[in-house]
Amino acid sequence: MAGEAALRVRGASVEIGGARILSDVSFDAAPGEVVALIGPNGAGKSTLLSVVTGDQAVTAGTIEIAGRPLADWSLRELGRRRAVLLQQNGVFFPFTVREVVEMGRAPWQGTPRDADDDRVVEESIALTETTRFRDRPLPSLSGGERARASLARILAQETGILLLDEPTAALDLRHQEDVLRIARDRARAGDCVVVVLHDLSLAAAYADRIVLISGGRVVADGAPDAVLTPDRLAAVYELDVDVIRHPVTGTAVVLPRRAPATPPTESPRRAATTATIPSDSGDSMPASTLEETT
Known part of the structure; x- marks a missing residue:
């Protein structure tokens, strides 16, 4: 059950180069829930996540982490409170996967919790199935393997808030499901998870709440079934869709409406x-x- 908000955004607006990217955006995310941010390209999803992480300043509005204004937190404190997985990992030097995952423990150096470093690193590597290439340099890995190593790093950070920007983008079908399952498991253990997703069916399957953004504004915020309606999605994505039910789980599956395929004709x-x-x-x-x- 979700409780008091772990993070709160109120009236956030962002202007960059004279362009309004976000306009009066408000939403909460609580411990114990997965909140998916969805919307078309350029809607402002990643910008909103950057606002929450503190990487993007707001033109107007407020952001709170655990009831405190974001500006009142030191970087070290934030490192112990929230972990951030960006679309592009910033590691270009030939660190091994294990060394990258160990970086997630940096906020806990000099505290009693650094005694857990080896155990937490090994558990995070095993959970993300990166054991077989743990000793390989990160630049030598495929995009999907790097994404899993980066996920292991933020899991090793052991924070109560996970902020994930398109964590499934480079992954195959099975590992997409694995990443969202891990996110849901962390929420069930009491973490607050906010994840940017493009796959609407994945959002429906794993999110407790969905925040739909279009043109820098929140269009809808609620349970997946309340947000993912054909008319609303058609208006936002400018594409007719069908929303059907998964035959086993009953969750929404969003499919673009396509014309029937026609048989090929013999060329002249x-x-x-x-x-x-x-x-x-x-x-x-x-x-x-x-x-x-x-």
């Missing part, structure tokens, strides 16, 4: 090569045979 060139022409004997023969005999 192919039709010409299979036409028949008269032969010297008076019989007809395919034109393709004529090409072979000339």
